[in-house]
Amino acid sequence: MPNTAKITDCRAISHAFLALHQKDGFEILEPSSLLHPSVHTAFVMSAGLVQIENELAQIIEQTGGKFAFTQPCFRYFDMDLVGKDSIHSSLFHMPAAFYIGSSQRANILPRLWHFLTKTLQLRIDKLWITYLDDPILGVDQQTLDCWKNIGIDTDRLIGLERQHNFWQQRELGQIASDGKKCGPHSEVFYERTEVNCVQCEASSAFIGSCACGRFVEISNSLFIENYIDEQGQLIRADTVFSECVIGAERLAMIQQNVATVHGIAKYSHWRAILQNYFSHQNSPQYYHAMHIIMDHLNAFMHLVADGAPKPGRGGQARIMRKLARGAITQALLWDIDINKLLSLLLSKYNHTHAEYKPEQSLQRLYDELSRFECTLKRAKKQMQKMLQHSVLTEEIKQELQQKWGLPPLLSEKFYATLSTET
Numbered sequence: 001m002p003n004t005a006k007i008t009d010c011r012a013i014s015h016a017f018l019a020l021h022q023k024d025g026f027e028i029l030e031p032s033s034l035l036h037p038s039v040h041t042a043f044v045m046s047a048g049l050v051q052i053e054n055e056l057a058q059i060i061e062q063t064g065g066k067f068a069f070t071q072p073c074f075r076y077f078d079m080d081l082v083g084k085d086s087i088h089s090s091l092f093h094m095p096a097a098f099y100i101g102s103s104q105r106a107n108i109l110p111r112l113w114h115f116l117t118k119t120l121q122l123r124i125d126k127l128w129i130t131y132l133d134d135p136i137l138g139v140d141q142q143t144l145d146c147w148k149n150i151g152i153d154t155d156r157l158i159g160l161e162r163q164h165n166f167w168q169q170r171e172l173g174q175i176a177s178d179g180k181k182c183g184p185h186s187e188v189f190y191e192r193t194e195v196n197c198v199q200c201e202a203s204s205a206f207i208g209s210c211a212c213g214r215f216v217e218i219s220n221s222l223f224i225e226n227y228i229d230e231q232g233q234l235i236r237a238d239t240v241f242s243e244c245v246i247g248a249e250r251l252a253m254i255q256q257n258v259a260t261v262h263g264i265a266k267y268s269h270w271r272a273i274l275q276n277y278f279s280h281q282n283s284p285q286y287y288h289a290m291h292i293i294m295d296h297l298n299a300f301m302h303l304v305a306d307g308a309p310k311p312g313r314g315g316q317a318r319i320m321r322k323l324a325r326g327a328i329t330q331a332l333l334w335d336i337d338i339n340k341l342l343s344l345l346l347s348k349y350n351h352t353h354a355e356y357k358p359e360q361s362l363q364r365l366y367d368e369l370s371r372f373e374c375t376l377k378r379a380k381k382q383m384q385k386m387l388q389h390s391v392l393t394e395e396i397k398q399e400l401q402q403k404w405g406l407p408p409l410l411s412e413k414f415y416a417t418l419s420t421e422t
C-alpha cells in the first residue's frame with residue numbers, strides 16, 4: 001500500500017492494522033458473533049477474548065498463537081453516554097492483535113507506534129502514553145523501558161495507578177473463564193487541542209479521567225502475565241499473552257478531522273437525512289438526538305444481522321427494546337414522523353456488511369413502534385389521572401417510567417402539552 005494517501009475510512013484503518021500484523025506473521029481470523037449461548041442476558045462485550053477462551057488450543061494450533069481480527073463490540077452500558085460526549089458509541093469496531101505465549105513489549109509496542117505514526121501519520125506531538133505506576137503494584141518497568149527505547153520523550157509518558165492501567169478480568173460476562181486474568185496495560189491518547197477544557201489544558205494528569213473529549217483513547221495494549229486470587233495476590237500465569245487493540249471509529253474521527261464519532265463518513269448518508277428533519281430546529285440540542293438515533297439504529301441493525309431476538313422483555317430482547325425505543329423517543333421528542341424516518345434511514349443504509357438485513361430490521365422497528373405507541377397511550381392516561389391534584393414531580397416521573405414504560409423525557413414533553421391544553 002502506498003504510504004502517501006491518508007487513511008481515513010474506518011474500514012481502511014482496520015484493514016491497514018491487520019495488514020501490518022499479517023506482514024509480521026499474524027494470522028488473520030474472522031470476528032465472532034456478538035451472540036453466544038453462554039451469555040443469555042446480554043451480548044458478548046469483550047474485544048476478542050471470546051475467541052481465545054473458547055477455542056484456545058485449536059487457535060494456537062492453527063496460528064502458532066499470533067493472530068489478529070477486527071471485532072465488533074457492543075456495550076449496552078455505554079448507551080446512555082451516546083450523544084452526551086463526542087467519543088462513545090454503543091457499537092464500535094476494535095481491530096485487535098493477540099500474541100499467545102508472549103508478553104514481551106518489544107513484540108507489540110514498536111509495531112503499534114509504527115502504525116500510528118507512519119501508517120496513519122498521526123502527529124507525534126499529539127500523542128500521550130500511559131503506563132502502570134501504582135503504589136502497591138509498582139511500576140510496569142518493561143513497558144516504560146520499551147516506550148523509551150522507541151524514542152518517546154519521558155514527558156509524554158504518564159504513569160497512572162491501577163484503576164487506570166491494570167486490567168483485571170471481571171467475573172461476570174466473560175466466557176469459559178478459567179480464573180481472573182490480569183496484567184498491566186498501556187494506552188495511547190490523541191490530544192485534540194481544538195477541544196477547550198481548562199482542566200485538561202492545565203495538566204496532562206487528566207488524561208483518561210476527564211470527559212471533555214480533548215484526550216481520546218485510541219489504543220490499548222494489555223500484557224497478561226498473572227492471575228489474581230481471592231486475597232488479591234498475583235500468581236504467575238502458565239500462559240502469558242499480549243493483546244493490542246485500536247478504536248477504528250475514534251481513529252476515523254481523528255483522521256477525518258470531525259468533532260464526534262457519529263460525524264465520520266460511515267454515517268454521512270444518515271446525517272444528510274437527519275439534517276433535513278432537524279434543519280428547521282433552532283436549538284443545537286438536536287445533535288444529541290441525531291447521534292442517539294444513528295447510534296441506536298446502527299447497533300440495532302448489526303445485532304439483528306447477528307441473530308438477536310425481537311425487542312421484548314428480559315435479556316437480549318430487553319436491550320433490543322432499549323435500542324429501538326431510545327431512537328424512537330428522540331424522534332417523538334422532536335415531533336418527527338417516525339414511520340417515514342425509519343423507512344428512509346433503513347433504505348439508505350450505507351454499509352457493506354454482507355448480512356445486514358434492513359427489511360427485517362425495519363419490520364421489527366415498526367412492530368416495536370406500534371407496541372410503544374400503545375404503551376405511551378396508556379401511560380398518558382395514567383399521567384393525566386396522577387396529575388389531577390399534582391404537578392409533575394420526580395417521583396411521578398419515576399413511577400411513570402417504571403410501571404408504565406414512559407421515558408422521563410416524554411413525560412416532560414406530555415406534561416408541557418397538557419399544561420398548554422388546559
Ligand SMILES: [Zn+2]
Nearest residue numbers: 197200210212
Ligand atoms: Zn477535559
